Amino acid sequence: MRNVKLKIGYRPTWAEIDLKNLSYNFSQIKRVLPARVSVMACVKADAYGHGLVPVARTLQANGIDYLSVASIDEAITLRESGIKTPILILGMILEKDIGPLIKYNLTQTVCSGNLAVSLNKVAKKYNKPVNIHIKIDTGMGRLGILHKEAAGFMEKIKGLKFIRVEGAFTHLSMADANREFTLFQVRAFRELIEKLSKAGIRFKYVHAANSMGVINYRESYFNMVRPGLIVYGLYPEECFFVKIKPVLSLKTRVVYLKKVPAGYGISYGYTYVTQKDTTVVNLPIGYGDGYPRNLSNLAPVLIKGKRFTISGRVCMDQIMVDVGNLPVKVADEVVLIGRQGKERIRAEELARLSGTIPYEIVCGLGNRIPRVYT
Numbered sequence: 001m002r003n004v005k006l007k008i009g010y011r012p013t014w015a016e017i018d019l020k021n022l023s024y025n026f027s028q029i030k031r032v033l034p035a036r037v038s039v040m041a042c043v044k045a046d047a048y049g050h051g052l053v054p055v056a057r058t059l060q061a062n063g064i065d066y067l068s069v070a071s072i073d074e075a076i077t078l079r080e081s082g083i084k085t086p087i088l089i090l091g092m093i094l095e096k097d098i099g100p101l102i103k104y105n106l107t108q109t110v111c112s113g114n115l116a117v118s119l120n121k122v123a124k125k126y127n128k129p130v131n132i133h134i135k136i137d138t139g140m141g142r143l144g145i146l147h148k149e150a151a152g153f154m155e156k157i158k159g160l161k162f163i164r165v166e167g168a169f170t171h172l173s174m175a176d177a178n179r180e181f182t183l184f185q186v187r188a189f190r191e192l193i194e195k196l197s198k199a200g201i202r203f204k205y206v207h208a209a210n211s212m213g214v215i216n217y218r219e220s221y222f223n224m225v226r227p228g229l230i231v232y233g234l235y236p237e238e239c240f241f242v243k244i245k246p247v248l249s250l251k252t253r254v255v256y257l258k259k260v261p262a263g264y265g266i267s268y269g270y271t272y273v274t275q276k277d278t279t280v281v282n283l284p285i286g287y288g289d290g291y292p293r294n295l296s297n298l299a300p301v302l303i304k305g306k307r308f309t310i311s312g313r314v315c316m317d318q319i320m321v322d323v324g325n326l327p328v329k330v331a332d333e334v335v336l337i338g339r340q341g342k343e344r345i346r347a348e349e350l351a352r353l354s355g356t357i358p359y360e361i362v363c364g365l366g367n368r369i370p371r372v373y374t
Contacts, residue, residue: 008370012253012331013285015365016338017050017373019058021245025233026062028243029214029225037221040066040207042228044074044090049362050232050248051371053081059231060085066205068226072100079104088133088167092143098122098130107131107166111145116157123162133167133205136192138185140173147188154201167205168193172220175212176236182213186220193222212236234347234358246346248362249338250369253331254303256282257323266320267312272297279323280311283334288316290364291336292354299350303334305341337361 008014029039041064042048047055056067056078068088069075075087088107095118101108102123110116110132123130134154137144145153147170157163170189175182186208193206207224209217214227215236229236233246260280266272274280283301287293296313301321311322321334333340337347347361354361 008372011284011368012255013283013289013368014251014370014372015049016249016251017054017371018245018247018249019054019373021233021247022050022055022058022231023062025231025244025247026059026064029227029230032214032242033221033225036223038065038205038224040064040068040088040205040224040226041231042068042090042210042226043078044068044070044228045363048228048232048234048359049365051373052077053083054371054373056083056085057081066224072097072104072106075106076100076104079106086131095122099126101130102126102128107133109133109135109143110157110163111135111137111143113153113156116160116163120160120162129162129164131164131166133169134165134203136168136170136189138170138188139181140171142171144170147192150192151195151199154196155199158201165201165203167207167224168196168203169205169207169224169226172208172210172213172217175210175217175220179216182217183219186217190219190222215242229358232362234362236358246338248347250285250336250365251338252283252285252334252336254281254328254334255284255330257328257330265312266322267296267315269313272312272320272322274322279325279328281321281323281328281334283319283321284317285336285369286315286317286319288366289368290366291319292350292356292361292364294354295350298353299336300345301334301336302338302340302343302345303328303332305343307343 041059043056046052066086068090070091119130135144136147136150138147205224206222207226209220209225211227211229213220214225230244233244262276264274285291293314299310300307308321311320347358350361351358
């Protein structure tokens with residue numbers, strides 16, 4: 001655990017964030033992109049559970065072109081922490097909340113005429129133009145102007161003098177599941193950008209590619225990509241095109257152990273019953289920390305370099321593991337995500353076991369789990 005300053009309080013459960021691996025992942029993303037393509041890293045949701053400010057500082061030090069967040073609050077946190085990199089707010093805002101965009105020099109996503117007019121009005125009052133990126137809906141069905149209506153929309157707002165239309169983007173909705181539809185989205189977006197360009201409407205930044213786009217759809221690069229998952233060393237699917245390293249490890253320690261006889265029920269509902277005389281250890285982590293309850297009796301843990309499976313239901317604050325005759329002691333380190341010896345548990349593995357996506361595994365880890373930066 002080199003270069004780790006443990007400040008984990010009195011409950012020995014923590015997440016280690018390897019900022020060197022974060023830098024490595026960014027360099028690998030840059031390596032596979034054409035030189036003209038900029039990178040906007042998605043750091044919303046506390047940088048996918050990795051820690052908003054430390055992650056942003058590391059990316060800024062590595063020359064990231066742009067950052068994106070979900071809300072003005074996240075962006076203000078970054079600005080007040082010294083982040084100078086341009087920041088795009090991906091979510092919609094109310095008119096009463098426009099002021100901070102101007103004050104903190106933030107870029108706003110726009111996909112409604114009313115918001116564009118309101119932004120222009122407030123920016124005029126401050127006598128300071130505001131940057132915006134136009135969100136185009138090519139099939140996500142979420143935020144965004146329908147791509148067939150976008151040209152008309154641009155004509156309506158292009159006369160607003162205190163708005164700088166810096167960028168345009170779309171979101172790939174099925175990049176992990178439907179190649180044909182994804183290529184349709186990319187094609188529809190490209191045709192729109194070309195149509196606007198012929199009409200004299202051009203953008204500094206055009207972006208569509210999320211992590212899956214970076215990995216599997218070079219057509220979606222345009223002149224900026226917007227990766228999230230792969231920045232943190234997590235694969236949306238197995239890939240040999242981009243080599244990345246996991247940034248987050250989740251660890252705890254044995255706080256209690258006892259010998260129990262064969263036929264002994266463990267945890268609520270006795271969904272696990274011991275098959276022989278054995279040792280059961282208690283670990284201070286549970287669904288109250290964001291560790292999924294549906295990993296009960298499924299998820300692996302690493303103790304002394306060996307794999308064991310959670311025994312019984314995950315509780316709010318504890319999980320139990322039957323370790324057989326392994327000579328375990330109180331305070332022994334246990335890995336729930338990460339490497340120990342020759343074994344590794346990845347967040348992607350936990351996602352498969354719990355029927356979800358890696359995003360939910362790492363984003364779900366709560367603030368009861370301190371982050372320790374190496």
